[in-house]
Amino acid sequence: MVTLDSLLLGFQSIFASGLVLASLYVLMAAGLALVWNTLGIFNFTHGALMAVAAYVAWTVADPRGLDLGLAVGVIVAILVAALLGLVINYLLVAPFLGQKQIVLIAVMTTLSGAFFIENSALLIWGPRIKQLDKFVEGNVKIAGTTISGHEAVIIVVAPLLMLGLWAFLRFTWTGSAIRAVAQNREFAELSGIRVKRMYAIAFAIAAALAGFAGIMLGAIRFITPGLGGEPLLKALIVVILGGLGSMPGTVLGAYLVGFGEAISTYFLGAYWTQAMLFLVFIAFLVLRPNGLLGKP
Amino acid sequence: MEKNARPIAVATFFAVLLVLPLANGDSYVRHISIIAIMYAVLVSSWNITLGYGGVFNFAHMAFFAVGAYATGILTKTFGFSPWWGMPIGIVASVVASVLVCLPVLRLKGIYVILVTFAFGQLCLQIVLNQRELTGGNFGLVQIPPLEIGAFSFRDYQNIGYYYLSLAILAITVAAVTWFSRSRFGWRVIALRDNEPYAVSRGVPLSRIRLATFVFSAIFPGAIGAVYAQYVRSASPDMFGFSFLTLALSMLLLGGIGTVWGPIAGAFVFTILSEVMAPLGPGRYLVTAVLIVLILRFFPKGLAGIPQFLAQQWTRAKPKPQPAAEKA
Amino acid sequence: MSDAALEIRSLHSGYGRVPVLHGISARIEPGETVGLIGPNGHGKSTLFRTLSGLLPAWSGSVHFLGRDITNKSPSAIVESGLIHVPQGNTLFPDLTVQENLWLGAFAKGPRAERRKTIERVFSLFPRLAERRGQRCRTLSGGERQMVAIGCGLMGLPKLLILDEPTLGLSPKLKMELRDAIAAIIGSGVQTIIVEQDPEFLQTLATRFLLVSEGAVHAEISGAGGLEHQRIVEMYFGHA
Numbered sequence: 110m111v112t113l114d115s116l117l118l119g120f121q122s123i124f125a126s127g128l129v130l131a132s133l134y135v136l137m138a139a140g141l142a143l144v145w146n147t148l149g150i151f152n153f154t155h156g157a158l159m160a161v162a163a164y165v166a167w168t169v170a171d172p173r174g175l176d177l178g179l180a181v182g183v184i185v186a187i188l189v190a191a192l193l194g195l196v197i198n199y200l201l202v203a204p205f206l207g208q209k210q211i212v213l214i215a216v217m218t219t220l221s222g223a224f225f226i227e228n229s230a231l232l233i234w235g236p237r238i239k240q241l242d243k244f245v246e247g248n249v250k251i252a253g254t255t256i257s258g259h260e261a262v263i264i265v266v267a268p269l270l271m272l273g274l275w276a277f278l279r280f281t282w283t284g285s286a287i288r289a290v291a292q293n294r295e296f297a298e299l300s301g302i303r304v305k306r307m308y309a310i311a312f313a314i315a316a317a318l319a320g321f322a323g324i325m326l327g328a329i330r331f332i333t334p335g336l337g338g339e340p341l342l343k344a345l346i347v348v349i350l351g352g353l354g355s356m357p358g359t360v361l362g363a364y365l366v367g368f369g370e371a372i373s374t375y376f377l378g379a380y381w382t383q384a385m386l387f388l389v390f391i392a393f394l395v396l397r398p399n400g401l402l403g404k405p
Numbered sequence: 406m407e408k409n410a411r412p413i414a415v416a417t418f419f420a421v422l423l424v425l426p427l428a429n430g431d432s433y434v435r436h437i438s439i440i441a442i443m444y445a446v447l448v449s450s451w452n453i454t455l456g457y458g459g460v461f462n463f464a465h466m467a468f469f470a471v472g473a474y475a476t477g478i479l480t481k482t483f484g485f486s487p488w489w490g491m492p493i494g495i496v497a498s499v500v501a502s503v504l505v506c507l508p509v510l511r512l513k514g515i516y517v518i519l520v521t522f523a524f525g526q527l528c529l530q531i532v533l534n535q536r537e538l539t540g541g542n543f544g545l546v547q548i549p550p551l552e553i554g555a556f557s558f559r560d561y562q563n564i565g566y567y568y569l570s571l572a573i574l575a576i577t578v579a580a581v582t583w584f585s586r587s588r589f590g591w592r593v594i595a596l597r598d599n600e601p602y603a604v605s606r607g608v609p610l611s612r613i614r615l616a617t618f619v620f621s622a623i624f625p626g627a628i629g630a631v632y633a634q635y636v637r638s639a640s641p642d643m644f645g646f647s648f649l650t651l652a653l654s655m656l657l658l659g660g661i662g663t664v665w666g667p668i669a670g671a672f673v674f675t676i677l678s679e680v681m682a683p684l685g686p687g688r689y690l691v692t693a694v695l696i697v698l699i700l701r702f703f704p705k706g707l708a709g710i711p712q713f714l715a716q717q718w719t720r721a722k723p724k725p726q727p728a729a730e731k732a
Numbered sequence: 733m734s735d736a737a738l739e740i741r742s743l744h745s746g747y748g749r750v751p752v753l754h755g756i757s758a759r760i761e762p763g764e765t766v767g768l769i770g771p772n773g774h775g776k777s778t779l780f781r782t783l784s785g786l787l788p789a790w791s792g793s794v795h796f797l798g799r800d801i802t803n804k805s806p807s808a809i810v811e812s813g814l815i816h817v818p819q820g821n822t823l824f825p826d827l828t829v830q831e832n833l834w835l836g837a838f839a840k841g842p843r844a845e846r847r848k849t850i851e852r853v854f855s856l857f858p859r860l861a862e863r864r865g866q867r868c869r870t871l872s873g874g875e876r877q878m879v880a881i882g883c884g885l886m887g888l889p890k891l892l893i894l895d896e897p898t899l900g901l902s903p904k905l906k907m908e909l910r911d912a913i914a915a916i917i918g919s920g921v922q923t924i925i926v927e928q929d930p931e932f933l934q935t936l937a938t939r940f941l942l943v944s945e946g947a948v949h950a951e952i953s954g955a956g957g958l959e960h961q962r963i964v965e966m967y968f969g970h971a
Contacts, residue, residue: 151515204701212515213461217653218697224650225693228686282838285827289835292824299784299818301810301839301887338646342526349519380534387527394520395508 118253123371125254131367132267135360136322137340138347139274140315142359145348147291147311148206150215154197155344156337157226158316159323161193162186163332164230166324167239179242187320194316197222198309206308223341227334234334241327263325270318271360277314278356287311291354346390352400362400415578422571432562437679439563439635442570443628445671446577448655449664450624453584456662458617459597461518464505466652467525468622470643472498472629477548477639478538487549490630498626499619501528506618510611529644544640548633558634566635573631574668577624581664584620593617647689651678654696660708669707735798737762737891737922738783738814743792745782752778755792756947760891760924765917767937768926774944776926777819780893784816785809797890811839813890817880819899819926825869829860832868832879836886845888852919853882856912874905878912885916892916893924898932906932 137159144152163186168174170182201218205211245258278284290297290307298304323337330336343366351362366386373382425438447469454462475497476490485493505524509517532539539545551558551565558565584590592613595603604610633639642648651674659670681688699706742755752775760766770776781787783794785806793802796814804812823832833853837846854861857878863871868879877897884892894913898906914936917923927933933940941951 221693221696228689298806384530
C-alpha cells in the first residue's frame with residue numbers, strides 16, 4: 110500500500126534529482142542557445158567541446174597528468190574550450206556565413222568538426238576511461254534527500270552563470286552588440302559594430318560554457334570522447350522546447366526537461382524515459398514549433 | 406558530357422561490376438565491393454529526399470537500420486523465411502518513413518533536421534530498451550542467411566549477396582533516373598526550388614512530400630534486409646552519428662541532386678576509407694577534413710568537377726566579383 | 733584642388749553577378765546638401781550599400797574627405813564619419829530606444845561623447861525621450877524613423893546619408909521630419925537625402941542628382957529654391 114510517507118519520499122527524490130538534471134541541462138544548453146540566437150546555426154561541436162574540456166581538466170589536474178590541482182585544471186580547460194571555439198568558428202562557420210543554405214551547411218561542417226574532435230581525443234587520450242575529482246567532497250541534504258556536494262555546486266552555479274550571462278548581454282557594450290547583431294546584422298554593420306568579431310566572441314563564450322558543463326559532467330560521469338554526445342542531444346531538445354531565440358525560454362526548457370525526466374524515471378524507469386523524451390519532443394515540435402517562449 | 410557517352414559509361418560501369426567476381430575471387434575485395442554497392446544504394450536513395458526534395462531528412466540511415474532490425478527480428482525470432490526478409494525490410498522502412506514524414510509535413514528548415522534526427526534517436530532508444538528482442542547494446546546476431554536448397558548466398562565468397570546487391574543497385578539507379586525525369590520528380594524539384602509558387606500552381610505539397618519519403622525509403626529497406634542477412638547481424642551503431650556522417654560525406658563528395666554523383670561518391674569513399682584503414686581513428690580525421698573542404702571549395706561535389714573545369718576553360722571574359730556578399 | 737566631401741569615380745557594383753551600378757560618378761563638395769532622386773530599382777540604395785561597405789565595389793573608387801574608403805569594412809567607414817541610415821527603418825527590434833541609440837555610438841570616438849549626443853537627439857526628437865525604455869518593435873513607423881536618424885546622429889557623422897526617410901509616412905509626419913532634418917543640416921551636419929518626392933527636398937537640398945539605370949543622369953544646381961517644374965521635367969524626362 111502506498112503510504113503518505115512513501116509518496117513524500119518519492120516526491121523528495123524526484124525533486125532532488127530533477128533539480129540536479131535541470132541545472133546540468135541549463136549549463137549544457139546555454140552555449141548552444143547563445144550561438145543559435147546570435148549566428149542562427151546549431152553548433153554540433155558543442156558536445157565534443159564538453160569532452161575536450163573534461164580531458165584537458167583531467168590532464169592538468171590529475172596526479173597522473175600535470176598534477177597542478179583542480180582549480181588550475183578548470184581554468185585551463187575553459188580557456189582551451191574558448192580557444193577551440195574560436196578556431197571552430199573561424200574554420201567551420203565563418204567561411205559559410207551568408208550562404209543560402211547556411212543552417213544545413215553548418216550542421217554538416219560542425220558535425221564533421223565534432224567527428225574530428227572526438228576522434229582526436231581518442232588518439233590523444235586513448236580509450237582508457239578517466240574521471241575528474243569532485244569539486245566538493247561530502248554530501249548535502251536538500252528537501253529531505255541527500256545529494257553529493259558536487260551536485261549541490263551544480264545546482265547553485267547553473268543559475269548564477271545564467272545570471273552572469275544575462276548581465277553580460279544586457280549591460281556591456283560587447284553584450285549589447287552581440288544581441289544587436291543577432292537581431293539585425295546589416296543595421297549592426299551600419300552602426301559600426303564589427304559583426305564577425307561579435308560572432309567570434311559569442312562562439313568563444315558558448316564554447317567556454319560547453320567546457321564548463323563538460324568539466325562538471327566529467328566528475329559525475331566517466332570521461333570518454335563521446336561524453337558530450339547525449340548532453341548535446343538533450344541541449345538541443347531543451348533549446349527547442351524553450352523556443353529558439355529566447356534565453357529565458359532555454360532556462361525554462363532546461364528545468365522542464367530536467368523535472369520531466371526525473372518524474373518519468375521515477376514512474377516509468379530509466380529505459381523508457383529516454384524514448385518518452387524523444388517522443389514528447391517530436392510531438393511538441395509538431396504542435397508548437399516555436400517553442401514555449403519562442404517568437405513566430 | 407556527349408549525348409552518347411552517358412549510356413556507354415553506364416553500361417561500362419555495370420559490365421565491370423558484373424564481371425568483377427569472375428576476374429577477382431579474393432574475399433576481401435568481394436566484401437569491399439558489396440559494402441560499396443550497399444552504400445551506393447543508400448546514398449543515391451537518400452539523394453531523393455535530401456538532394457531532389459531539398460528536405461533535410463536525417464532519418465534515412467534510420468530507415469536502413471529499421472529495415473535491417475525488422476528483417477532480423479522477424480526471420481530469426483518469429484520464424485519467417487529469410488526470403489520474406491526483403492519484403493519485411495521494405496515494409497518496415499516505408500512505415501518508418503511515413504511516421505517521420507507526418508511531423509515533417511508541418512515543419513521547415515532546422516526543425517526538419519531535428520525531428521528526423523530525433524526519430525533516429527527514438528528508434529535507438531527503443532532498440533536499446535527491448536533487449537530480449539533486439540539484443541540491446543550487443544546487437545542482434547545470428548540472423549538467418551539466404552539459401553536456395555543447398556546453395557547458400559555466402560558460398561563462393563558471398564557471390565549471392567554480391568549479385569543481389571548489384572541487382573538492387575541497378576533497380577535503384579533505374580528508379581532514380583526515372584524519378585529525375587518523371588512528372589513526379591519535376592513536382593518534387595519544383596517544391597524544392599520555389600515552394601510557394603509550386604503550391605500556388607497546384608502541386609499538392611503534403612501528398613508529394615509523403616510520396617517522396619515513401620519512394621526513397623523503399624531502397625534502404627531492401628538493402629537493410631540484405632545487409633542484415635549478409636553480415637548476419639544488426640547493431641545499434643547503425644543509428645549512430647558516425648554512420649550518418651560517413652553516408653553524408655559520400656553524398657556531398659558525389660554531389661547532391663545528381664543521379665551518378667552519389668554513386669561515384671559511395672565507391673570513391675568506400676575505397677578511400679579502405680586505403681586509409683592503416684591510419685586507424687586517423688582516417689576519421691581525414692574524412693572530417695575532407696567533408697569541410699568539399700563544402701568549402703566544391704559545393705557541387707564530384708559531379709560539379711566537369712562543370713568547374715569547363716568554367717576554368719571559358720574564363721577568358723572578365724567576370725564580376727564573387728557572388729557571396731562581402732561581410 | 734581641395735578635397736571633395738565625397739568623390740565617387742566610375743563605381744561598378746551589384747548583387748551576386750547582377751550588375752546594378754554601371755560606372756556611377758559623382759562629386760559632392762563640402763557644405764552642400766544633396767538631394768538624390770530617381771525611380772525605384774535604379775541603384776540608389778545599391779550605391780549607398782556600396783559606399784558604406786555592405787556591398788563590395790567591383791571597380792571604381794570612393795574617396796571620403798580625401799581618404800580612399802573603397803572596399804573598407806563597414807565599421808571602418810562608420811568610424812571615418814560616413815554614416816548611412818538605411819531605408820525601411822530597420823532597427824534592433826527587441827532592444828529599447830535608448831539601447832538602439834547607444835549602439836549608434838558604438839565606435840570609440842562617438843562612444844565617449846554619447847551622453848552629450850543623446851541629449852541633442854532627444855531635443856531634436858522629444859518623443860524619443862519619452863519612449864526611451866520602450867522596445868523598438870512597439871514603435872510607430874514615424875517613431876522608428878526618428879530612432880534610425882537618431883542612431884545615425886549618435887555616430888557623430890561628418891556626412892549623413894538618409895535613404896528615403898519619409899517612406900510610408902503620413903504628410904503631417906513628413907513635414908515634422910523635414911523640420912528635424914532641416915535642423916540637423918542647420919547644425920552643420922552635411923547630409924545627402926534620397927527621396928521619391930522632389931517637393932520634400934525643395935527647401936532642404938542645394939543640389940539635385942538624378943540617378944537612373946545605375947548612373948547619374950542629370951543634375952541641377954542652384955542656390956536655394958528650385959523650380960518644381962524643372963525637377964519634374966528632369967525626373968520624367970529620364971525615367
